[in-house]
Amino acid sequence: MSTFGLIFCLLPLFFGAAFPAFLAPITTDLSSKRYMLRIYLKAPPQPANLVLDLGASFSTLVYCSRSHDSSFGSTSCKARYDSPGPGCSSDSLAMPVTDGRNPGQLGVIPGFVFACGNRSLLKGLVKGAAGLAGLGRSNLSIPAQVSSFSSDNLVFALCLSGSPSAPGVAFFGSGGPYYFLPEIDLSKYLNYTPLLSNPAGSTVINYSNPSNEYFIGLTAINVNGKAVEFNQTLLSHGGTKLSTVTPYTTLHSTIYRALTEAFVNESAALNLTVTQPVKPFNVCYNAEEVMITRIGPAVPTVDFVLQDDDDDVIWRIFGWNSMVRIFRDGVDVYCLGFLDGGPNPKSTVVIGGHQMDDNLLQFDLESNRLGFSSSLLVHGTMCANFNFTTNNNLR
Structure with missing residues (x-):
C-alpha cells in the first residue's frame, strides 16, 4: 500500500x-x-x-x-x-x-x-x-x-x-478552536448574523432556485457611529453579498455617494483634506497627513450594521480595511477602498476582499449563520499569524 x-x-x-x-x-x-x-x-x-x-x-x-x-x-x-x-x-x-x-x-x-x-x-x-x-x-x-x-x-x-x-x-x-499567535482562540471573538440564501426583496434571483452565493442582512451603515443617510429600501433590492473575487467593496451609486460624503465630513474633523483622487478610487488623502495606528490609518470608522436574532450587530471597519495605500509615480496617498457599483447593480452591496482581510469569517451552514470577528488587529493578531509549523503527531 x-x-x-x-x-x-x-x-x-x-x-x-x-x-x-x-x-x-x-x-x-x-x-x-x-x-x-x-x-x-x-x-x-x-x-x-x-x-x-x-x-x-x-x-x-x-x-x-x-x-x-x-x-x-x-x-x-x-x-x-x-x-x-x-x-x-x-x-x-x-x-x-x-x-x-x-x-x-x-x-x-x-x-x-x-x-x-x-x-x-x-x-x-x-x-x-x-x-x-x-x-x-x-x-x-x-x-x-x-x-x-x-x-x-x-x-x-x-x-x-x-x-x-x-x-x-x-x-x-x-x-x-482557531488558534493564532500569540495563542489566541479567535472562535471566542465571533459575532453572528444570519446567512441568507437569497437577498430579501430581490428582483434578481428566484426564490425557487436558491443562490449558491452568501448573502447577509445589512440594515444600515454608520461612519464614526453616525448613521449614513440614504433610502434604506435600497438594501433590500439585490442584497448584500460576500465575494472573494471582488477586490474592494462596491455599493449602489446612491449609497456610495452618501457614504463618501459622510466619510469626507468626518475626516475633516481630523484635519484630513481630500486630495487628487487616484483611480479606481474617488476619495484620497496625502499619506504624510494620515496618522498610523495599530489598526491602520487613523480615519473615521465605517460600521456595517447587520441583522441578528435579538438585536443588530456591528461589523466595524477600521483604517486597515477601509483605506488603500497607493505609492507610485511620485504619488503617495491613502484612498477610501470602496467603489461605486453603479445605479443598477445585481447586488446592492458586495463586500470585497480588502474589507475581509485580517477578519475571521466562519460560515456555519448547519446553523445558517455567519460568524465574524471584525479586525483581528484589535485582538493583537492577524491572519498571517497562524502557526504553519507541522505537528507530526496529527495524522
Missing part, C-alpha cells in the same frame, strides 16, 4: 469516531487582489493552487487527466452539476489535518469531484493557478465534499491575510 493510501486508512485510528478537520493556506496575488487556496491533488499528492471563489458552486481544474479519471465526462458525473460543463473528474484531494493550532500530516478526501475546464478559464485565473476552488452553497463545493467525508459539521472558516508575504488560512469541518 502507498504511503498516501496508508495515511487515509490510518485517519480513523487516530481520530476515533470524530473525523478530522482540515486546513489550507491562502496566499494573495497582489497584482489582481485574488486569493489562492493551496491544496494537493492526485496520488501521490502534488501541490496545486486554486483561485478561491466564495460563491462558486464547484471547483474547476483547467486540465483534467483522463488517465487518472475513470468518470471523466460520464453522464452520471455531469448530472451532478446544475449546469453541465465540458466534463468532470473524480480525483484525490488532500489537505493537512488540524487541531486548530497547527497543520498535521496530509489527510485524503478520495473521489473528489471537479469540473473540467478549458483554456478559456485561464483568462479569469491568476498566473500559475491550476483552476478554481468553489466554496459556495452546493453539494459539490469544497466545504460540502469535505464535510460529507469527514464529519456532519458543515462549517468552514476563512482568514484572508493582509500581509504581502505571509499566508492566511482556511479551516474546513471545524467550528473552532
Whole structure:
C-alpha cells in the first residue's frame, strides 16, 4: 500500500469516531487582489493552487487527466452539476489535518469531484493557478465534499491575510478552536448574523432556485457611529453579498455617494483634506497627513450594521480595511477602498476582499449563520499569524 493510501486508512485510528478537520493556506496575488487556496491533488499528492471563489458552486481544474479519471465526462458525473460543463473528474484531494493550532500530516478526501475546464478559464485565473476552488452553497463545493467525508459539521472558516508575504488560512469541518499567535482562540471573538440564501426583496434571483452565493442582512451603515443617510429600501433590492473575487467593496451609486460624503465630513474633523483622487478610487488623502495606528490609518470608522436574532450587530471597519495605500509615480496617498457599483447593480452591496482581510469569517451552514470577528488587529493578531509549523503527531 502507498504511503498516501496508508495515511487515509490510518485517519480513523487516530481520530476515533470524530473525523478530522482540515486546513489550507491562502496566499494573495497582489497584482489582481485574488486569493489562492493551496491544496494537493492526485496520488501521490502534488501541490496545486486554486483561485478561491466564495460563491462558486464547484471547483474547476483547467486540465483534467483522463488517465487518472475513470468518470471523466460520464453522464452520471455531469448530472451532478446544475449546469453541465465540458466534463468532470473524480480525483484525490488532500489537505493537512488540524487541531486548530497547527497543520498535521496530509489527510485524503478520495473521489473528489471537479469540473473540467478549458483554456478559456485561464483568462479569469491568476498566473500559475491550476483552476478554481468553489466554496459556495452546493453539494459539490469544497466545504460540502469535505464535510460529507469527514464529519456532519458543515462549517468552514476563512482568514484572508493582509500581509504581502505571509499566508492566511482556511479551516474546513471545524467550528473552532482557531488558534493564532500569540495563542489566541479567535472562535471566542465571533459575532453572528444570519446567512441568507437569497437577498430579501430581490428582483434578481428566484426564490425557487436558491443562490449558491452568501448573502447577509445589512440594515444600515454608520461612519464614526453616525448613521449614513440614504433610502434604506435600497438594501433590500439585490442584497448584500460576500465575494472573494471582488477586490474592494462596491455599493449602489446612491449609497456610495452618501457614504463618501459622510466619510469626507468626518475626516475633516481630523484635519484630513481630500486630495487628487487616484483611480479606481474617488476619495484620497496625502499619506504624510494620515496618522498610523495599530489598526491602520487613523480615519473615521465605517460600521456595517447587520441583522441578528435579538438585536443588530456591528461589523466595524477600521483604517486597515477601509483605506488603500497607493505609492507610485511620485504619488503617495491613502484612498477610501470602496467603489461605486453603479445605479443598477445585481447586488446592492458586495463586500470585497480588502474589507475581509485580517477578519475571521466562519460560515456555519448547519446553523445558517455567519460568524465574524471584525479586525483581528484589535485582538493583537492577524491572519498571517497562524502557526504553519507541522505537528507530526496529527495524522
